[in-house]
Amino acid sequence: MKVTDKHDKIIKAAIRVFAKKGFFNSRISEIAKEANVADGTIYLYFNNKYDILITIFEEEIGKIIAKVKQEIAKIDDPRKKLERFAYLHLRLVEDNRDLAEVIQVELRQSSKFMKEYRNKKFAEYLNIISQIIRQGQNQGIFRQDVMPGIFKRAFFGALDEMSRFWVLSTRKKYRVSTAAKQISKFFLDGILIPELKAN
Amino acid sequence: MKVTDKHDKIIKAAIRVFAKKGFFNSRISEIAKEANVADGTIYLYFNNKYDILITIFEEEIGKIIAKVKQEIAKIDDPRKKLERFAYLHLRLVEDNRDLAEVIQVELRQSSKFMKEYRNKKFAEYLNIISQIIRQGQNQGIFRQDVMPGIFKRAFFGALDEMSRFWVLSTRKKYRVSTAAKQISKFFLDGILIPELKAN
Amino acid sequence: MKVTDKHDKIIKAAIRVFAKKGFFNSRISEIAKEANVADGTIYLYFNNKYDILITIFEEEIGKIIAKVKQEIAKIDDPRKKLERFAYLHLRLVEDNRDLAEVIQVELRQSSKFMKEYRNKKFAEYLNIISQIIRQGQNQGIFRQDVMPGIFKRAFFGALDEMSRFWVLSTRKKYRVSTAAKQISKFFLDGILIPELKAN
Amino acid sequence: MKVTDKHDKIIKAAIRVFAKKGFFNSRISEIAKEANVADGTIYLYFNNKYDILITIFEEEIGKIIAKVKQEIAKIDDPRKKLERFAYLHLRLVEDNRDLAEVIQVELRQSSKFMKEYRNKKFAEYLNIISQIIRQGQNQGIFRQDVMPGIFKRAFFGALDEMSRFWVLSTRKKYRVSTAAKQISKFFLDGILIPELKAN
DNA sequence: GATGAATGAGTCTTCATTCAT
DNA sequence: GATGAATGAAGACTCATTCAT
Numbered sequence: 001m002k003v004t005d006k007h008d009k010i011i012k013a014a015i016r017v018f019a020k021k022g023f024f025n026s027r028i029s030e031i032a033k034e035a036n037v038a039d040g041t042i043y044l045y046f047n048n049k050y051d052i053l054i055t056i057f058e059e060e061i062g063k064i065i066a067k068v069k070q071e072i073a074k075i076d077d078p079r080k081k082l083e084r085f086a087y088l089h090l091r092l093v094e095d096n097r098d099l100a101e102v103i104q105v106e107l108r109q110s111s112k113f114m115k116e117y118r119n120k121k122f123a124e125y126l127n128i129i130s131q132i133i134r135q136g137q138n139q140g141i142f143r144q145d146v147m148p149g150i151f152k153r154a155f156f157g158a159l160d161e162m163s164r165f166w167v168l169s170t171r172k173k174y175r176v177s178t179a180a181k182q183i184s185k186f187f188l189d190g191i192l193i194p195e196l197k198a199n
Numbered sequence: 200m201k202v203t204d205k206h207d208k209i210i211k212a213a214i215r216v217f218a219k220k221g222f223f224n225s226r227i228s229e230i231a232k233e234a235n236v237a238d239g240t241i242y243l244y245f246n247n248k249y250d251i252l253i254t255i256f257e258e259e260i261g262k263i264i265a266k267v268k269q270e271i272a273k274i275d276d277p278r279k280k281l282e283r284f285a286y287l288h289l290r291l292v293e294d295n296r297d298l299a300e301v302i303q304v305e306l307r308q309s310s311k312f313m314k315e316y317r318n319k320k321f322a323e324y325l326n327i328i329s330q331i332i333r334q335g336q337n338q339g340i341f342r343q344d345v346m347p348g349i350f351k352r353a354f355f356g357a358l359d360e361m362s363r364f365w366v367l368s369t370r371k372k373y374r375v376s377t378a379a380k381q382i383s384k385f386f387l388d389g390i391l392i393p394e395l396k397a398n
Numbered sequence: 399m400k401v402t403d404k405h406d407k408i409i410k411a412a413i414r415v416f417a418k419k420g421f422f423n424s425r426i427s428e429i430a431k432e433a434n435v436a437d438g439t440i441y442l443y444f445n446n447k448y449d450i451l452i453t454i455f456e457e458e459i460g461k462i463i464a465k466v467k468q469e470i471a472k473i474d475d476p477r478k479k480l481e482r483f484a485y486l487h488l489r490l491v492e493d494n495r496d497l498a499e500v501i502q503v504e505l506r507q508s509s510k511f512m513k514e515y516r517n518k519k520f521a522e523y524l525n526i527i528s529q530i531i532r533q534g535q536n537q538g539i540f541r542q543d544v545m546p547g548i549f550k551r552a553f554f555g556a557l558d559e560m561s562r563f564w565v566l567s568t569r570k571k572y573r574v575s576t577a578a579k580q581i582s583k584f585f586l587d588g589i590l591i592p593e594l595k596a597n
Numbered sequence: 598m599k600v601t602d603k604h605d606k607i608i609k610a611a612i613r614v615f616a617k618k619g620f621f622n623s624r625i626s627e628i629a630k631e632a633n634v635a636d637g638t639i640y641l642y643f644n645n646k647y648d649i650l651i652t653i654f655e656e657e658i659g660k661i662i663a664k665v666k667q668e669i670a671k672i673d674d675p676r677k678k679l680e681r682f683a684y685l686h687l688r689l690v691e692d693n694r695d696l697a698e699v700i701q702v703e704l705r706q707s708s709k710f711m712k713e714y715r716n717k718k719f720a721e722y723l724n725i726i727s728q729i730i731r732q733g734q735n736q737g738i739f740r741q742d743v744m745p746g747i748f749k750r751a752f753f754g755a756l757d758e759m760s761r762f763w764v765l766s767t768r769k770k771y772r773v774s775t776a777a778k779q780i781s782k783f784f785l786d787g788i789l790i791p792e793l794k795a796n
Numbered sequence: 797g798a799t800g801a802a803t804g805a806g807t808c809t810t811c812a813t814t815c816a817t
Numbered sequence: 818g819a820t821g822a823a824t825g826a827a828g829a830c831t832c833a834t835t836c837a838t
Binding site: 425426437446447 | 827828829830831832
Binding site: 022105108149150151155156158160161 | 223308
């Protein structure tokens with residue numbers, strides 16, 4: 001990556017600005033200023049304002065998926081994989097606050113105003129979870145009645161809402177590792193006390 | 200509700216328009232048209248465009264909370280309460296598609312552009328869940344190490360992501376009751392097979 | 399026509415501004431100022447800047463055609479009709495300097511940037527001339543070898559160039575009636591001296 | 598002319614681009630692309646965009662005048678000169694479609710946005726016609742009451758409108774020589790039948 | 797209370813021109 | 818001389834909001 005890579009400078013600036021103001025309340029001139037380029041320069045690298053947002057989704061989510069997949073692949077036990085996924089997700093949010101906020105807030109919004117845009121990357125991310133479930137079911141570790149299509153959303157949703165709370169709140173009440181363990185424990189063991197389950 | 204209650208006509212129209220286009224891509228003139236009133240009339244009932252959105256959040260979420268609280272109060276067993284909550288949430292989304300979409304998409308966005316706006320109603324809704332947990336812990340049904348502040352977000356997040364999927368997709372893959380049972384089962388029993396847990 | 403007919407006020411203002419600056423160098427804000435309305439008001443009456451120009455062509459040329467046709471119809475002799483046409487054309491240019499300039503300069507240009515636009519009105523205007531020729535040929539007054547399709551363009555072109563000279567020059571060298579007589583005489587009698595023609 | 602004469606390459610490219618899009622809708626980058634040079638290179642040969650247009654007028658009309666004057670000088674009879682002028686004019690338009698279109702469309706427009714620009718070349722071209730008339734009047738061939746200042750415009754206008762029709766239409770209805778003969782005949786003999794004139 | 801025509805501030809985008817390489 | 822990436826001024830157009838009727 002060159003020091004003066006304008007494409008990257010603009011993307012980084014846009015993530016900061018979008019995170020702070022939201023897509024619709026962000027001005028091209030603000031992004032340009034934040035990136036230390038002229039307004040017009042942005043249009044040498046992107047077709048329009050939406051294109052910047054799309055590019056953020058595509059490129060940045062792509063990087064995250066690659067990283068998570070790589071880490072998960074190192075682990076065998078599906079239980080550990082799930083726990084690791086939770087940790088990695090929350091850690092990534094923690095380390096990329098602005099990006100996380102943009103993705104959480106704008107990816108929802110964007111599905112509305114860019115009908116042609118289908119986020120395959122996001123679906124790919126969710127499928128990491130469902131693959132872990134199927135592997136666990138094949139190995140006789142997870143219940144057969146667990147529906148992977150529901151589980152992946154429930155698990156992701158739990159992590160997402162947790163991290164949303166973090167992104168929006170100024171101070172952290174819980175540590176990442178604590179939250180990751182709690183949430184994966186909910187899904188693995190449930191919250192009922194063991195004696196009760198025996199019944 | 201009077202037939203000519205303009206306030207309500209405008210709110211209902213705004214929910215439809217916001218759900219379809221998103222807040223920023225919705226025009227006051229569209230809402231006025233949808234509500235069969237003049238553009239200027241809207242300003243007799245609301246201060247500005249944002250005010251319509253805020254009012255939707257306040258009034259409509261308020262109604263939902265009242266309904267859910269009432270239903271939950273009829274049940275004693277915290278396990279049943281949790282399952283009932285899941286069902287009610289998904290059922291409400293099912294029955295109020297447009298409202299659900301507006302809340303899901305715009306409530307996130309809005310926290311950004313209306314800094315002064317703190318959604319107490321939403322916090323109140325989440326606290327229904329944490330109260331169930333605390334009740335269950337007091338009764339010795341739920342584990343003591345479950346942190347209600349994390350659980351409420353995880354549980355809500357799971358339901359929210361599930362319903363988001365519904366709102367955006369045209370056809371339903373799963374029935375509400377199926378999804379509600381699966382998700383509450385995840386959280387109550389976990390997904391590990393019982394024999395494995397005994398270990 | 400109401401005193402406050404915005405449509406007309408804008409059209410009149412646009413004719414003045416376009417005549418002075420040319421279409422491309424005219425600003426919407428200038429037209430608005432000239433018409434004593436807000437910039438946005440223009441867009442309540444016209445779709446865009448081009449639409450104003452098109453409307454000028456359509457409406458104003460329409461009025462001119464109606465007037466010329468009416469005047470010509472009063473005359474029987476095709477020779478007098480031709481002379482009258484020349485006079486009316488030059489007189490109309492004289493009395494509507496700005497409009498004449500806009501039509502002369504922009505109608506040519508516009509055919510390029512508005513491909514979809516075909517000026518039927520203008521063709522209709524030219525056909526007044528060719529109809530006079532055909533009438534004269536039927537009456538045995540004009541030569542049979544005169545091709546109306548060529549003549550109408552040659553006659554109009556002669557008048558148009560003459561009037562263009564007027565529009566652009568600050569002072570008039572010739573009177574309208576003088577020029578009209580000369581030009582129609584050229585076409586009727588030619589410029590050769592009679593004795594020479596006998597040969 | 599050198600193969601790499603950038604000045605000429607740019608002029609030729611600009612004529613093509615201006616003819617197709619019009620001056621205001623042409624982009625410097627398009628001309629550069631058409632000329633196979635970099636955008637910046639154009640500014641080594643021309644001061645600005647207008648300067649390219651002016652240069653086209655000056656240089657190209659200059660060449661045409663030289664050619665026409667040379668041809669006309671070979672002829673003695675003013676009647677033949679006029680007919681020859683008509684033929685040459687239409688033939689030149691025929692052979693230089695793009696240039697003709699640029700001159701016809703943009704020369705009118707340009708007088709507006711380049712106030713300082715007075716087209717002496719064009720006046721010189723028109724004066725070829727008035728000189729023919731004066732010569733004919735001195736030789737007792739043309740009527741004394743013909744005003745050369747009006748005639749030159751009428752004659753040029755007739756040819757110009759005829760050729761404009763050609764430039765804009767895709768297919769030719771009349772041959773150049775036919776049109777040239779018709780138009781010069783109009784002006785020499787008029788369109789009245791001889792017997793009628795005798796009266 | 798209701799209307800909707802009018803307002804004008806605000807922003808994305810374009811593109812002629814520059815200048816470091 | 819040649820390049821083309823970068824600049825930033827400028828303008829068409831939108832739309833929330835107002836207010837005379």
